[in-house]
Amino acid sequence: MTGSKDWQRYINPLVLGIPSSGIRRFFDLASEMKNVISLGVGEPDFVTPWHIREACMYSLERGYTMYTSNNGLLELREEIARDLGDTYRVTYNPLNEILVTVGVSEGVDLALRTLLQPGDEVLIPAPSYVSYAPCVTLAGASPVYLKTSVENGFQVTAEMVDKAVTPKTKAMILCYPNNPTGATIDRHNLLEICELARSHDLIIISDEIYDKLTYVGEHTCVASLPGMRDRTILLNGFSKSYAMTGWRVGYAAGNSDFIAVMKKIHQYTALCAPITAQIAAVEALRNGRQGMKNMVEQYGRRRRLILQGFKEAGLPCFEPRGAFYAFPDISVTGLSSEEFAQQLLQEEKVAVVPGNAFGEQGEGYIRCAYAASVEDITEALRRMNSFVKRRVSRGKIITAPFGKAEQKKEGYCQVL
C-alpha cells in the first residue's frame, strides 16, 4: 500500500464544498507565537465554579459513569424546566419537551436535521456564529443571509425578513445576545419578526446561549412571546453562563413531537450527553446562580473598559449589550479584517478574530472577546491603540480619498 489513494474523490462533495473555518488559519498562526495576549477566545476566562466541579467529582466517586436516558437525566430536565419557568415564565414538560444535548452545538445540528429537506431555505442573520450555515448545508438545505449592520444595531428587522422570505423558507435562526457582534434584540423588533414568522409559517430556532450575559435591558426569550412557544425551538446551554465550555452539555426545548424526532437522531448519533456534565449542570442550576451573577458583573465592567479603549484608539465601536464580544469597525485603518488581525498579531502580539470569519458581512470589523482579565484587556488595548495610531497617521497621507468612510462612521460611534 502506498497510501497515495486519492481520498478527495471519496468525499461527499457537499462536505468538500463547505469552506473550512476562517478561524482555524488564524489559530495556527497565533498558537505558534509566544506571549500573545488573546482577545480571540470565545469562552469564559473563568474556570467552572468549584461547587460544580466538586459535585461532579463526588458523583464519580460514587460510580456515576454510565449512560443516561437518551433524553438526559430527568433531574436535569426538571431543573431546566424550573429555570426556564422562573426566568421567562415559559413552561416546558420535562418528560417530553426537553432534550439534553452535547452542547448547543449538537442542538443546532439536531434541530436543523429534524426540520430540513433538500431545497429548503433557512434565514440566518449575518454576521453570524460560524456553525449555522455549515449545519444548514449539511442538512441539505440552503442558508440565506439577513444582512444586519451597525446602522440597525446588528439586529434583524421584520423588513429584512419580509424581503428574504420565499416559498422555500422554512425556518429562521436567531441568536441574541449575538456572537460575534454582542448585539441584543429589542422586544418590539422581535414581536414584529414573530408576527412575520406566523404569517409565513416559519419555525424559529433560537440560540439563546448568551441569555444570562445581558448588560443593558432584559433578555427576551423568544418562546415567551405570545404564540411563539409552539413555533420555537429554544436552544441553550451551560458553556457561557456557567463557564462550562469543555463539559459539553446543553439542551433543546420545544414541541414534544419535534423533540421526539430530535431525540431519535440524538439516540443514534450521540446516545446521550456525558453523565459527568449532566450532573454538573444539575448542580449549576441548583446552586450556581450567585456565582454566575458574579461572573456576569465582571464581564459587564470589562465591557465598559474595552469600549472606552476603542474610543481612545479611534476605532468606532457599536455598544455591545450582551455576550462577551465587542465588534469594532477597523476601516479607518484602511486594512481589511484579515490584514488588521494578522498585522496586529505580528506587530503587537494581540490576537483578535477577523470579522469576515463570521461571513462577509463581518468584513471591516474585528471581534474582541472581553472574557479576559482586566490586566490583559488594558494591555491589549494599549498595544492596539499604538497599532491603530501608526496606521491612521500613515493612512492620512496615502489614502486621503478614503476620508469619506470616516465621516460615515461618526453617526454611530456609540460609546458609553
Place this chain on the structure above:
Amino acid sequence: MKEILELLENDARLTFKQLAVMIGKEESEVAGLVKDLEKNKIILGYHTFINWEKAGEEKVSAVIEVKICPQREVGFDAVAERIYRFPEVTTVRLVSGAYDLVVMVEGDTLKEVANFVSQKLATIEHVLSTSTHFVLKNYKIQGTIIEDGEEDRRLVITP
C-alpha cells in the same frame, strides 16, 4: 461604594480611571470617593501579597489560642491591646468557643517565636493560658490560593 471597595479589595492597583470606566462614573468622583474611604479608615491600607517562602525567605509563624480573664469595664479589649501592639503579632481576633483570642505571630526562627510566646505573651496579666500551633504549610490566605496551578489553559482562538 461597595462596588469600588470590592474592586479595590481584589486589585488595589486599579487606577482611578479604570475604576471610573468600569463602574460608569467620572474619574474625579471616584478619586473623591476613594479619598473619603481612606480618610474614614474604611480603606485601611494597600498591601502587596508576597509568597516569602518562594522568595527564599524563611519565616516562621504560629497560631496561638489564648485564654484570658476579661476585666470589668474593658472586657477583653485591654488585654487584646497589650497583645496586638507587639510588632511580632500579625493578627488578633476575639472568637467564641473554648478560648478567647486567636493570635498569629510571625518571626524569623522557631526559637524567636517560641521565646515571644513564653516570655511576652504568656506572662501578660490576665492571660490564663496559651496553646501554640506552628504553621507547617499555607494553602490559602485571605482568599488567595498559594499554589493555584489553575492558569489560563484555553486555546488562543476559539469561535
